[in-house]
Amino acid sequence: MARKNNIGRRPTGTPSKGRAANTNTGIGGESDGDDTLVDFVEVRDQGLDFFERNRKPIIIAVVALIAIVAGALLYQTFIAAPAERNAAEQMQQAQFQFDQDSFSLALTNPGQGYPGFLDIADEYSGTKAGNLANYYAAVSYLNLGKYEAAMDYLQDFDAEGELLPAMKAGVMGDLHSELGDFSAAIDSYREAVDEAGNNYVTGGYYLNKLGLLLRKEGRTEEALAAFRRLKADYSASAEAAQADKYITALESK
Template sequence: MATYNKRGYKPKTKKEKEEVEEILDSESTTAEVFSTLDEGANKTEEWVTRNQNTILYIIGGLAIVFILWWAYTQFILGPKSEEAVAEMTQANIYYNDAINATGDVQDSLYTLALEGGNGKFGLTRIIEEYSGTEAANLANYQAGMAYLNLGGTNYQKAIDHLTAYKGGDSVLESISLAGIGDALVQVNQTADAVSYYMQAAETNPNDFTSPKYLLKAANAALATGDKSTAIEALEKIESMYADADEASTAKVLLGQAQASGN
């Protein structure tokens, strides 16, 4: 091929002529490609030049946001979180004692957990003062469950706090979803409760709580005439939790729901 590139060389045969033409075409195509790339690079450079101030503003803005976020987490949120945990210790004691108590004693302990005692904040004050911390998030869960157990006029407060709690795919998230369902039933919003029970069963699937929540979903669905959802929940108990205590009740309800649907 080097021979073809010599100045003044003339191909002697038809085959050589075709090879030379092919090489020249290839070189021409390559040149066009590099020319196109050069044009694209030039356009990019021109665009950067025209918009360099905007680009610098964006980069500077992102840097400022990162610095502010870092400073907030290091110097504000960090100490705030530690303070919240320390402040919440007494409320936790009241809350845990309430879980194991009964009757009026339980109500009193839940109230102390919510309102505070011994010079320490209660759960509601922790939520207000330490918003954004994990302690405040947990306080929403505990406050919601406390209001749910106190009952009476407290069900909407239970719904509000349990809805505010963000637990991810955790045991407490599952319990909080079921708690919202329980509270909705108490305020005569049974149809809305069904989806919360179903979510509770799916958030942390296990042989103990999932069949309980599915049975609650089925009962709530049947109470509102939603037979298809009731059957779905009952069939899940039958197929996935056949050994659960709720399985026998679910079997009876499933038969009734299927029979009434025909």
């Protein structure tokens, strides 16, 4: 009976492949290629041995990962996405009342059986529309003179993207100003301008508010700097048209 060859070794008497006759050999005449092949086999066998010894926890981990991914996909498809659509649809009537400056109705009873911003923020808190309802509620309460309530909802609003962080900081400035905390209001308006970046609409709007509040507080040099920046950096904004008037008045002091 022919002897079974060891794994990874050439049968006796067969030539090596891909190596010249003068290839260097290792100890005992064994070629470097054979050493490399043996090393590869040993690594492979070690890996197989590790898998065999840890088969159960590895399989459990793989199954758990598959379950997590599948669960996330199912949640997004059948729960999260429909909830987003439903929340957006439910908020349309409240947004309509908000646009009409009917802030009380927008908050609690926008009509036609639709919920107001307060109910939407509560019932759809995990959706983008529910989050945005916090902002609308804050602005509505601000316009109604209920500043503490406005502050609560604004703090619950998670502002993301390019526009919303500036708007949140700006409304925060308005609230601090109405509550008499002018130092905090100035800081919030500065943050709003920084968040606005190159957006001349929001940037110009809040930079003008910053300049006016600094002027009111007697901080002349800072107010001048604000209006000069308004004229230079946000010249396309509606507020920039009034910048020269304030600059002249401040420089004459």
